[in-house]
Amino acid sequence: MKNPSNSSEQALEDYLKDLLCESTALKSIDTVKSVDTVPLRIASEEMTGARPSATLAHLPTRIANHSAVAPTSSTLPLRTYAEPIKTLNLRMPLPVLAPVVTPAPVEIPAVIAPVPESFAPSNELPRAPIAPAELATTVAPAELAGEVEDDLSLPGAPAAWLDNGRPAWAQQPFECLLFKVGGLALAAPLAELGSIYPLDTESLTAIFGQAAWFMGLLPVKGYNVRAIDAAQVVMPERYAESMRQFYRYVITLHGSDWGLAVDSVADSIVLQPDEVRWRGQRSKRPWLAGTLVTQMCALLDVAQLIWMFQNQDGKRIVPRL
Amino acid sequence: MAIKTAKNVEDPMLQWVTFRLDGETYGINVMQVQEVLRYTEIAPVPGAPSYVLGIINLRGNVVTVLDTRDRFGLPESEITEQTRIVIIEAEKHVIGIMVDAVAEVVYLRQSEIETAPNVGNEDNAKFIQGVCHKNNELLILVELDRLLTDEEWADLDDL
Numbered sequence: 001m002k003n004p005s006n007s008s009e010q011a012l013e014d015y016l017k018d019l020l021c022e023s024t025a026l027k028s029i030d031t032v033k034s035v036d037t038v039p040l041r042i043a044s045e046e047m048t049g050a051r052p053s054a055t056l057a058h059l060p061t062r063i064a065n066h067s068a069v070a071p072t073s074s075t076l077p078l079r080t081y082a083e084p085i086k087t088l089n090l091r092m093p094l095p096v097l098a099p100v101v102t103p104a105p106v107e108i109p110a111v112i113a114p115v116p117e118s119f120a121p122s123n124e125l126p127r128a129p130i131a132p133a134e135l136a137t138t139v140a141p142a143e144l145a146g147e148v149e150d151d152l153s154l155p156g157a158p159a160a161w162l163d164n165g166r167p168a169w170a171q172q173p174f175e176c177l178l179f180k181v182g183g184l185a186l187a188a189p190l191a192e193l194g195s196i197y198p199l200d201t202e203s204l205t206a207i208f209g210q211a212a213w214f215m216g217l218l219p220v221k222g223y224n225v226r227a228i229d230a231a232q233v234v235m236p237e238r239y240a241e242s243m244r245q246f247y248r249y250v251i252t253l254h255g256s257d258w259g260l261a262v263d264s265v266a267d268s269i270v271l272q273p274d275e276v277r278w279r280g281q282r283s284k285r286p287w288l289a290g291t292l293v294t295q296m297c298a299l300l301d302v303a304q305l306i307w308m309f310q311n312q313d314g315k316r317i318v319p320r321l
Numbered sequence: 322m323a324i325k326t327a328k329n330v331e332d333p334m335l336q337w338v339t340f341r342l343d344g345e346t347y348g349i350n351v352m353q354v355q356e357v358l359r360y361t362e363i364a365p366v367p368g369a370p371s372y373v374l375g376i377i378n379l380r381g382n383v384v385t386v387l388d389t390r391d392r393f394g395l396p397e398s399e400i401t402e403q404t405r406i407v408i409i410e411a412e413k414h415v416i417g418i419m420v421d422a423v424a425e426v427v428y429l430r431q432s433e434i435e436t437a438p439n440v441g442n443e444d445n446a447k448f449i450q451g452v453c454h455k456n457n458e459l460l461i462l463v464e465l466d467r468l469l470t471d472e473e474w475a476d477l478d479d480l
Contacts, residue, residue, distance in 0.1 A: 209446030
């Protein structure tokens with residue numbers, strides 16, 4: 001009998017690969033082949049026991065073909081290509097898991113293991129990545145770090161974490177999207193993200209008088225994404241202007257017009273809540289939710305990021321639903 | 322007819338003169354534009370603020386010319402064949418603003434204008450009235466009346 005878990009994971013993998021734009025110049029983390037239109041499968045009750053999701057069988061797809069880290073602008077496709085990440089979340093039911101047995105407490109060693117090779121930085125990037133533990137000693141730009149504490153009384157403040165020290169979206173196993181910014185591996189909960197758009201620098205409109213971390217407006221599908229220089233936000237102490245030339249995608253934050261400019265997008269993984277070392281004190285870098293223990297990368301608190309950006313926006317734009 | 326008129330009143334069609342500056346396209350209200358001149362020699366005024374390039378003689382009238390790049394916080398650029406001086410009227414003052422090139426007049430409805438972000442600490446962001454997607458590019462609409470503060474407008478009279 002077919003293993004519904006394996007089928008779901010394969011379909012998930014295929015679908016995520018389909019999201020990436022076709023670009024012959026990008027180097028792949030996991031090299032994939034380009035294919036023609038692929039009919040998407042519908043999750044059936046027989047396979048997963050869940051109710052069927054909406055059919056997307058005739059949605060044309062294309063798998064990104066990566067080959068180098070720094071493509072020239074002439075090799076990047078002009079096609080706007082995006083798929084809401086949430087549809088993936090809806091279509092792909094969580095695998096049926098065995099009962100979780102809480103393991104005995106394990107002391108986390110002081111020395112952080114090296115970042116897995118799949119997320120090793122490219123030699124072409126200006127600096128080597130720092131271990132996630134180093135992120136704990138850095139300070140976000142003052143204009144971002146200070147605002148959260150001062151303006152929590154404003155409407156739209158993110159919900160506080162629950163008493164178990166985890167956010168509401170991490171009470172059950174949750175899906176995470178892995179991506180790279182300035183050579184640094186990062187993760188964000190899939191349910192908190194919107195869509196992935198190719199970053200066409202020609203379409204990006206810079207606005208004068210804005211903060212350095214605001215790259216500009218990217219017109220997509222009838223509205224303008226506010227592109228953020230993610231490297232400046234998460235690692236200002238080692239930021240270099242040259243990092244911007246490696247941005248290839250903008251990942252929008254669900255429910256807002258804000259989007260993070262990133263180098264590359266990798267896979268989506270399912271995490272158990274205890275696979276994350278959650279942060280206790282978050283007065284500094286409130287956007288850092290915790291660290292993925294296995295992948296050794298930082299997990300972003302997207303709601304806090306949106307909150308920080310909106311606090312900086314003098315016009316207090318209403319979040320997009 | 323009454324419905325159409327009501328719609329036009331509620332969502333008026335506005336005309337904007339567009340110009341290029343540092344690779345981006347900006348728009349200003351056509352009603353405030355008097356004329357567009359080719360670049361001509363500008364006489365500097367000693368002691369004037371950095372955003373004032375100087376003065377020109379326009380048919381016997383002295384017109385102050387502003388450095389739009391400086392005002393917007395953009396880097397300096399060389400004068401080219403496309404450089405223009407746009408003579409505008411704002412806050413009861415007639416001044417010139419130097420731009421890289423003048424493009425065209427576009428028609429925009431009020432409903433098409435979106436709010437622009439304001440995440441900077443600089444005061445120059447207050448010039449931006451909004452943004453609008455037109456002809457496959459994003460126009461940044463400038464509110465000329467806010468180009469200078471009341472005090473700065475008054476200082477122009479003393480140049």
